[in-house]
Amino acid sequence: xxxxxxxxxxxxxxxxxxxxxxxxxxxxxxxxxxxxxxxxxxxxxxxxxxxxxxxxxxxxxxxxxxxxxxxxxxxxxxxxxxxxxxxxxxxxxxxxxxxxxxxxxxxxxxxxxxxxxxxxxxxxxxxxxxxxxxxxxxxxxxxxxxxxxxxxxxxxxxxxxxxxxxxxxxxxxxxxxxxxxxxxxxxxxxxxxxxxxxxxxxxxxxxxxxxxxxxxxxxxxxxxxxxxxxxxxxxxxxxxxxxxxxxxxxxxxxxxxxxxxxxxxxxxxxxxxxxxxxxxxxxxxxxxxxxxxxxxxxxxxxxxxxxxxxxxxxxxxxxxxxxxxxxxxxxxxxxxxxxxxxxxxxxxxxxxxxxxxxxxxxxxxxxxxxxxxxxxxxxxxxxxxxxxxxxxxxxxxxxxxxxxxxxxxxxxxxxxxxxxxxxxxxxxxxxxxxxxxxxxxxxxxxxx
Amino acid sequence: xxxxxxxxxxxxxxxxxxxxxxxxxxxxxxxxxxxxxxxxxxxxxxxxxxxxxxxxxxxxxxxxxxxxxxxxxxxxxxxxxxxxxxxxxxxxxxxxxxxxxxxxxxxxxxxxxxxxxxxxxxxxxxxxxxxxxxxxxxxxxxxxxxxxxxxxxxxxxxxxxxxxxxxxxxxxxxxxxxxxxxxxxxxxxxxxxxxxxxxxxxxxxxxxxxxxxxxxxxxxxxxxxxxxxxxxxxxxxxxxxxxxxxxxxxxxxxxxxxxxxxxxxxxxxxxxxxxxxxxxxxxxxxxxxxxxxxxxxxxxxxxxxxxxxxxxxxxxxxxxxxxx
Numbered sequence: 001x002x003x004x005x006x007x008x009x010x011x012x013x014x015x016x017x018x019x020x021x022x023x024x025x026x027x028x029x030x031x032x033x034x035x036x037x038x039x040x041x042x043x044x045x046x047x048x049x050x051x052x053x054x055x056x057x058x059x060x061x062x063x064x065x066x067x068x069x070x071x072x073x074x075x076x077x078x079x080x081x082x083x084x085x086x087x088x089x090x091x092x093x094x095x096x097x098x099x100x101x102x103x104x105x106x107x108x109x110x111x112x113x114x115x116x117x118x119x120x121x122x123x124x125x126x127x128x129x130x131x132x133x134x135x136x137x138x139x140x141x142x143x144x145x146x147x148x149x150x151x152x153x154x155x156x157x158x159x160x161x162x163x164x165x166x167x168x169x170x171x172x173x174x175x176x177x178x179x180x181x182x183x184x185x186x187x188x189x190x191x192x193x194x195x196x197x198x199x200x201x202x203x204x205x206x207x208x209x210x211x212x213x214x215x216x217x218x219x220x221x222x223x224x225x226x227x228x229x230x231x232x233x234x235x236x237x238x239x240x241x242x243x244x245x246x247x248x249x250x251x252x253x254x255x256x257x258x259x260x261x262x263x264x265x266x267x268x269x270x271x272x273x274x275x276x277x278x279x280x281x282x283x284x285x286x287x288x289x290x291x292x293x294x295x296x297x298x299x300x301x302x303x304x305x306x307x308x309x310x311x312x313x314x315x316x317x318x319x320x321x322x323x324x325x326x327x328x329x330x331x332x333x334x335x336x337x338x339x340x341x342x343x344x345x346x347x348x349x350x351x352x353x354x355x356x357x358x359x360x361x362x363x364x365x366x367x368x369x370x371x372x373x374x375x376x377x378x379x380x381x382x383x384x385x386x387x388x389x390x391x392x393x394x395x396x397x398x399x400x401x402x403x404x405x406x407x408x409x410x411x412x413x414x415x416x417x418x419x420x421x422x423x424x425x426x427x428x429x430x431x432x433x434x435x436x437x438x439x440x441x442x443x444x445x446x447x448x
Numbered sequence: 449x450x451x452x453x454x455x456x457x458x459x460x461x462x463x464x465x466x467x468x469x470x471x472x473x474x475x476x477x478x479x480x481x482x483x484x485x486x487x488x489x490x491x492x493x494x495x496x497x498x499x500x501x502x503x504x505x506x507x508x509x510x511x512x513x514x515x516x517x518x519x520x521x522x523x524x525x526x527x528x529x530x531x532x533x534x535x536x537x538x539x540x541x542x543x544x545x546x547x548x549x550x551x552x553x554x555x556x557x558x559x560x561x562x563x564x565x566x567x568x569x570x571x572x573x574x575x576x577x578x579x580x581x582x583x584x585x586x587x588x589x590x591x592x593x594x595x596x597x598x599x600x601x602x603x604x605x606x607x608x609x610x611x612x613x614x615x616x617x618x619x620x621x622x623x624x625x626x627x628x629x630x631x632x633x634x635x636x637x638x639x640x641x642x643x644x645x646x647x648x649x650x651x652x653x654x655x656x657x658x659x660x661x662x663x664x665x666x667x668x669x670x671x672x673x674x675x676x677x678x679x680x681x682x683x684x685x686x687x688x689x690x691x692x693x694x695x696x697x698x699x700x701x702x703x704x705x706x707x708x709x710x711x712x713x714x715x716x717x718x719x720x721x722x723x724x725x726x727x728x729x730x731x732x733x734x735x736x737x738x739x740x741x742x743x744x745x746x747x748x749x750x751x752x753x754x755x756x757x758x759x760x761x762x763x764x765x766x767x768x769x770x771x772x
Contacts, residue, residue, distance in 0.1 A: 082677070082680050082684075083673070083676075083677055083680075084677040084680060084681055117720060118720065119718060119720035119721065120718070121669065211451040211453075212449055212450055212451050215449045215451050216449045219449065237764050238761055238764040238765055239491060239764050239765050239767060242490075242491055242492075242741075242765070243491070243492060243493075243494065246492065247453060247454070250454050251451065251454060254454060256451070258449065258451075259451070272760065272764070273760075273764070274733075274757050274760060274761070276730055276733070276734060277733060277734065277737045277757060277758075277760075277761050280734045280737050280738060281737065281741060284676075284738055284741050284742075285741065296722065296726070297719075297720055297721065297722030297723070298721065298722025298723045298724075298726040298727035298730055299722070299726065299730055300722070301710075301720060301721050301722055301727065302668060302710075302727065302730040302731060302734050303734070305668055305669040306668055306672070306734055306738065308669075309668065309669065309672050309673040309676075310673060310676070310738075312673050314673070314677055344669070344670055344671060348670070348709070351709075352709075355716065371671060373636060374636055374637060374674075377636045432707050432708075433709070434707070434708070434709045434712055434713065435515075
């Protein structure tokens, strides 16, 4: 955790020599704490103090990056236990497991399909992050071939699951030019695995069944010069992963360096455990990398959306620009609907209108990024607001009719709106976006 | 190296609330459900106690609903035409509680009446021994009329009466107090509003042991993160000793997830959404699981498969092995 100004002051020479450009050492320390000055501006700071200050300014959870031609996954640099305290920064990478014991053409077929997977959620394209290739065969040559087969079908980042140093080396050769995660060093093989990871310049995962041995191992690896580590406390199921991941995150945020690394969680192949639900738990509770046993679009879509939601900045609801939106090239007779500028609300409504084939005008009111009901409860989506936006966005010039469809959830606004907008007829639309198409079919007669 | 486990010590705890009453307690339920009582954050058994697992209720409706997903119609079948049969099927599916939703109109399109609501509640109470929750259709005047009749009919059963909202709670609370029931206090995803409505309800004389807090649920992809964080904040406030946030929390992932497009619609959606049934079931189960991790004590669900999946998660989280 970052040091306070006073703590930094204690490490400075305290001579008030002004060589740094500040009137006193204390003033300089305060600037350092606020990250508005740099330590190198002080020519007199001792080496020991400098080392201490640098160590203290390192993030509590090291940022580890995996990379290949087709993308990059970063994990770490998190600063809180609960998203409402600030936000979660680096979305956990989702990887699908491939076993080298499967035939090469089967591997390539699955990898190609998973690599091409993309889906749209509120205007964001969601994709899988990469593949975790397992040396199930135990044979270095087979593993190398499997890595090459995956690389031929995808350029996404990789995790190499190979705990035998020779096999690991063979896999790394096939992944040359990329930065995969090597999994994993344990109490037995750590020295050899450290050499392999160091030789290839790649991050190394460390696994041990309890926190004591895990911390011992990371310390030893650090002494060997490895800095980019990833932790696996080897949980068996939901409860021990929740507890061990929570404890590691807590310890790291308290600046316990030996566990200040991102976490990797394996969701599949655990007895009595639902892979999707455990992966969901990993998303909410602190994993940096998640390995799924299978590529299943329905599950992946749900998990990718959950990841988007949990990693949204709670201080900034995702919003769209208020205004009048044209859908399917509307003319002056096309229906006019109003909703709020919360992006989930906007996309739900816009997608439905678009999918229905109806040309339409969508008035997106400035409701400070809140959904219909929340905005209404908070007084940000009332008759006055809507009437104001009807005028502000020149709606009366766009449509020839004078009919406005409001969300069913705010049917109570219709009376007031008719007062605010003289000459307009207010129609109460459906409560849910999914019912817009049947509503228009039944209720809209070209504005007449 | 010996790693010192950092334990949080909290001063407050969540209030225990018991739903349903057995014959000895003045009702006719064959079992009761107690929720709440936590003294730490979800499932961190190494630093506090989690005395009760979250309870799982299945939502049934007094008449076959017109707007439910075909996937739900497929799984409940004929039982949807008869609330008693539906309640029995829900009990068989493993529900801890039945949550009965009253409709604005009856199956033949007539306005619902207090007499009809009474009759339906009687049938459901006779069909199952599980504790019961009953929610009005969501229109203040109709809710009050129906729920007063329901509360009288079920006197002494300690049913959960809903839904109390800031704009309409007095009549529901009064009838719940007069007939020994509990109330569901619902507010729109806001810590202070949650707290305020609990205060208003308790100011009417309702004991806090009979209030369940409903912070409002957003479905996966449709605002789950708001409910999730409000629940985490409410739970932390409760553990820090803020008395009026210490009610157990009810969430409604069943109704919220089954109304979204991902669950409701099987055709004309992107191929990347995958298999419809699997997706719909993931939507309800994954939303439920996330809310369990943020402190849910009572979940109202719709699909029996979700009960099975979520029960597996709960059983594991309640086993007492620890990482520490």
